[in-house]
Amino acid sequence: MIKKRSLITILTLTIFVFFLSMEKIKLSWEVRTLHNNYENLRIENENLKDFNLKLTTQFHVENSASNIEMIAKDALGMKKKKPKKIILNEK
Numbered sequence: 001m002i003k004k005r006s007l008i009t010i011l012t013l014t015i016f017v018f019f020l021s022m023e024k025i026k027l028s029w030e031v032r033t034l035h036n037n038y039e040n041l042r043i044e045n046e047n048l049k050d051f052n053l054k055l056t057t058q059f060h061v062e063n064s065a066s067n068i069e070m071i072a073k074d075a076l077g078m079k080k081k082k083p084k085k086i087i088l089n090e091k
Contacts, residue, residue: 061067073079
């Protein structure tokens with residue numbers, strides 16, 4: 001009777017330890033996955049910040065007064081032409 005009871009107790013404890021071990025493995029995997037996701041999101045955030053800075057700079061360059069004036073002069077044909085050089089051949 002005592003051996004049977006101790007055997008059942010040992011078996012129950014073994015099953016319980018096995019279950020807890022599986023839970024620990026599962027939690028370790030989830031933590032690793034979350035850490036990798038965090039690193040990926042941090043890198044993506046840095047890339048998006050750089051891209052946003054480039055787009056903001058490009059927006060300000062393209063919408064500057066001098067650039068708008070240059071485009072308008074091109075469209076209306078008001079570009080300055082280089083003066084022609086006149087070379088006189090004197091004899």
